[in-house]
Amino acid sequence: MKVAVIGCTHAGTAAIVNTAKLYPEAQITVYERNDNISFLSCGIALYVGGVVKDPDGLFYSSPDQLAEMGVTTKMKHEVVSVDTDGKKLTARNLDTGETLEDTFDKLIVTTGSWPIIPKLDGIDLDNILLSKNYNHSNTIIEKSKHAKHITVVGAGYIGVELVEAFQQNGKKVTLVDSVDRILNKYLDPEFSDKVEESFRQKGIELALGQTVKSFEGEHGQVKRVVTDKGTIETDMVILCIGFRPNTELLKGQVEMLKNGAIVVDSYMQTSKKDVFAAGDSCAVRYNPTGKAMYIPLATNAVRMGTLVARNLAKPTTEYMGTQGTSGLKIYSHHIASTGLTELTAKEEELDFDTVTIKEHYRPEFMPTSEEVTLKVVFDKKDRRILGAQLISGADLTQSVNTLSVCIQNKMTIDQLAFVDFFFQPHYNKPWNFLNTAGLEALPKLVKDPVQV
Numbered sequence: 001m002k003v004a005v006i007g008c009t010h011a012g013t014a015a016i017v018n019t020a021k022l023y024p025e026a027q028i029t030v031y032e033r034n035d036n037i038s039f040l041s042c043g044i045a046l047y048v049g050g051v052v053k054d055p056d057g058l059f060y061s062s063p064d065q066l067a068e069m070g071v072t073t074k075m076k077h078e079v080v081s082v083d084t085d086g087k088k089l090t091a092r093n094l095d096t097g098e099t100l101e102d103t104f105d106k107l108i109v110t111t112g113s114w115p116i117i118p119k120l121d122g123i124d125l126d127n128i129l130l131s132k133n134y135n136h137s138n139t140i141i142e143k144s145k146h147a148k149h150i151t152v153v154g155a156g157y158i159g160v161e162l163v164e165a166f167q168q169n170g171k172k173v174t175l176v177d178s179v180d181r182i183l184n185k186y187l188d189p190e191f192s193d194k195v196e197e198s199f200r201q202k203g204i205e206l207a208l209g210q211t212v213k214s215f216e217g218e219h220g221q222v223k224r225v226v227t228d229k230g231t232i233e234t235d236m237v238i239l240c241i242g243f244r245p246n247t248e249l250l251k252g253q254v255e256m257l258k259n260g261a262i263v264v265d266s267y268m269q270t271s272k273k274d275v276f277a278a279g280d281s282c283a284v285r286y287n288p289t290g291k292a293m294y295i296p297l298a299t300n301a302v303r304m305g306t307l308v309a310r311n312l313a314k315p316t317t318e319y320m321g322t323q324g325t326s327g328l329k330i331y332s333h334h335i336a337s338t339g340l341t342e343l344t345a346k347e348e349e350l351d352f353d354t355v356t357i358k359e360h361y362r363p364e365f366m367p368t369s370e371e372v373t374l375k376v377v378f379d380k381k382d383r384r385i386l387g388a389q390l391i392s393g394a395d396l397t398q399s400v401n402t403l404s405v406c407i408q409n410k411m412t413i414d415q416l417a418f419v420d421f422f423f424q425p426h427y428n429k430p431w432n433f434l435n436t437a438g439l440e441a442l443p444k445l446v447k448d449p450v451q452v
Contacts, residue, residue, distance in 0.1 A: 003312070004089060004104035005030045006079050006249070008037040010298045011279025012110035013061045014305030019108075020069040022309055028071045029102060031091050033078040037061060039134040042298050045158065047137050048144070049165030055134070082107070084253045084272045106274050106312055109250060109262065110305060113243035113280035113296050122215030125222040128237045131158055140238065147235035148172060151225050153212055154240030155182035157328055160195065162238055163204055164330050173204045174232050176225065180209035186326060188342045188375065190356070191335065191391050198331050207232060243296050245281045257283050261294040266318040267311040268304055276312065278304035285321035287408055288339040288386045289348055295324045323387075325404040327397045336400035339387030339407045340377050351380045355413070355441040361396055361433055363425050370394040376403070376413060376437045383412035383445075399434055413441040 155177035210227040255271040261283040279301035325338040360369040372392040417438025
């Protein structure tokens with residue numbers, strides 16, 4: 001079996017390693033246009049902030065390691081065309097400019113995503129940077145040494161993590177977003193407000209509800225960010241607007257969403273036989289709604305990449321879908337979310353309700369007992385849990401993983417009230433706060449059976 005793999009980060013590495021293990025006789029060739037593989041881009045802010053001292057720890061494989069498994073890795077080779085019907089591809093050596101053709105029995109597309117770059121005046125000025133790969137992170141670190149005022153455009157996870165890192169490095173920081181609050185895709189206002197307040201206390205300027213119109217510079221370097229509400233003087237700009245799938249190679253050959261995300265079945269096969277895809281180049285099944293959505297997360301990528309390998313020869317293991325579960329630490333805030341927020345549930349036009357609790361996560365007689373705020377979104381009709389958000393000064397984020405499993409298994413808010421959790425004063429109360437959320441929701445029953 002001849003296997004060609006295009007791209008080697010999270011999904012690619014998982015697919016390659018597992019394919020090599022499961023099919024020792026397979027001839028595997030990897031095409032990667034960068035000069036490194038398997039970079040953990042989720043760690044960029046930690047690297048920029050100096051928390052991670054040795055960047056080698058942000059790579060979980062290498063061409064040498066893959067070679068030991070019998071894999072041929074062609075670095076700095078960009079695949080320029082793919083013929084899925086003829087099962088052949090053409091790649092260009094980025095060092096020499098030479099092209100080569102190859103054939104395959106199975107194709108694995110793990111081309112990932114790329115930052116959205118707006119077409120604005122001044123976008124090509126020096127010191128307007130992206131944050132996606134290892135080379136980007138090194139450029140950010142080097143150029144930020146000489147910058148006094150850094151502006152981050154985009155208040156998603158990557159944006160807010162970089163803002164914290166720059167502030168802790170002693171920089172003046174401005175965070176710009178066209179929406180009027182940060183992290184709006186992941187958190188409802190009562191959660192994002194707490195992070196915004198921490199940013200303001202640290203002297204970070206929040207330019208929210210402002211749309212960037214252009215960039216102005218001097219001597220070829222950016223000096224100003226022009227928004228629809230004013231001008232921000234700056235030395236450096238990081239664009240964190242979002243990502244789009246890298247799928248031009250297969251355009252018109254396989255089914256895609258409108259944004260170009262490849263649609264795959266439960267076994268990671270595209271609409272074209274023997275062509276598989278995984279990771280940020282793909283749509284995923286979002287369990288809270290049952291729809292195919294674009295949710296580029298490393299967790300989704302490694303699962304999908306692993307499943308590609310397991311299903312390469314024949315359908316073996318089905319994909320279970322995702323809840324889009326994610327976590328974040330900003331200053332003293334430990335935050336996690338899964339599934340739908342109240343805002344996204346409204347956008348989906350669902351008939352839902354919510355329950356929010358604020359309580360101490362363990363007995364108050366303990367030396368410390370931080371408060372936790374937990375919000376659960378659930379369907380009014382069938383009481384199925386649709387989403388949850390949590391914030392606390394203590395690290396209680398693993399509880400959201402529990403709620404992710406609840407969503408995946410279609411559990412109800414009423415069942416959550418009586419799920420069996422252990423009690424030990426170091427960790428929780430006799431009623432775990434997850435139970436408490438369920439108990440608080442019981443009176444919201446249209447017809448509470450206890451009252452009949």
